[in-house]
Amino acid sequence: MKAEVLVYRGGLVENRHRASLAVYGEGGLVAYAGSPALVSYLRSSAKPFQALALFLTGAAERFGLDEEEIALATASHDGTPLHVEVAARFLGKLGLGPEHLVCGTHPPLSKEARQALERAGLGPTPLHHNCSGKHAAMLAAALALGAPTEGYERPEHPVQALNRRTLGALAGAEPLHATDGCSVPTFALPLARAARAFYLLARPEEAPEAYREALLRVQGAMRRHPHLVAGPGSIDTLLMERLPLVAKRGAEGYYGLALLSTPKGPLGVALKVEDGSAQAREVLVVALLRALGLPPGPTPWDRPEVRNHRGLPVGHLEARLELAWL
Known part of the structure; x- marks a missing residue:
């Protein structure tokens, strides 16, 4: 069984983005494509945990x-003024400031926020970094x-x-x-x-007791504030606004989903596009949700067009997904 995204230019396939994914349900692994044993870094998909x-x-x-x-x-947030x-x-x-964050600095992921900073003649700060919330949380945990x-980012630190x-x-x-x-593990x-x-994360009541309340609180915060988890137009935010799930993107083509309700019951998903393509990841995530009986409605990632530098459509992306059900 396979999962891939084909990139067409004209009528020919110009590129293939292969992926592996695992779907976990009550009792264990319920479906997969590619290799469910593939060891991959969760990157920012680990943030809910x-x-x-x-x-x-x-x-x-x-x-x-x-x-x-x-x-x-x-969040892997877009660096908007609200974020x-x-x-x-x-x-x-916490009685701390941006200078205590060791995540580094990058321009806002939001085009509008980036342009607003440029018009104001300002540069980004660590607060604009998409991981600033995660780092603030690590500082809070250290204090508690x-x-x-100091050194909260090191693997041997008690928080890590x-x-x-x-x-x-x-x-x-x-x-x-x-x-x-962002320098943490x-x-x-x-x-x-x-x-x-x-x-x-979808079924906290089945987790070890020590983690149940925390999982429920994190799940609820993400579902009630999806605009803070990513931003307007981002896939995480759109999916959580429309569907009973928690969605979390990660770098290098990773994606995690906690599906609270599907025709097959609650499910957990981990997906990795093996060449790291974020564009292919989004197309495949939408196709997978449809295959699992959770259609998100029209999205920008349904057979998206490939456009050239003049904005002319020259091709498209298309998901091919065959799930092996256990």
Whole structure:
């Protein structure tokens, strides 16, 4: 069984983006395409599980964090003024500022926000970084643990050790780790193990008791504030606005889904486009949701056009998906 996205130019296939995915349901793996044993870094798709530390350490209660701040902790956000405002408010509750974030700086992912900064003659700050909410959450967890905030990004720091244990407990496997683009650890798991963690995000009541309340709180914050998890026009936000699910994109073609309700019951999904194409990932995610009985309605990723530098349509992308059901 295979999953791929074909890129047509005219009537010929110019490129193929191959993918692997795993679908986990009640009792175990229920469907797959490609290799469900493929070990891949979750990258930012791990953020919902990293955000659990806010509840496992008591940081959410200690600092009076609201649902917007919890949602931002899970975000790969677009750097809009609202995202920046919530990130600054989050840090303010900790008595910290942008200078305490070690994520680095990049221009806002939002074209409009990027252009607004340029018109104002301003440059981006760490608050505009798509991971600023995750880093604020790690600082909060460090403070709640009584651990130093300096070095919170290091693998041996208590917050990172907690995150690794948490993901391992939910996945049922020990994750590998390396350094992510924002300098904190990123975790690698077989797709089927990662899909198990996303299944428990959809069904917190089936998780080990220590994680149930945290999973429920994170799930609820993401579903009620999808605009903070990504941004206007982003696939995560659009899908969560339309469907009973939690959606989380990751770098290099990764995607995670916690599907609360489908014709086959709650499901967890982990998907990896093997060459890292984000454009192909979006096309395949929409096709997969339709195959699982959750059509999202019209989206920009239904057979999207390929256009040249003059804006003329010269081809299109098309998903080919064959699921093996167990």
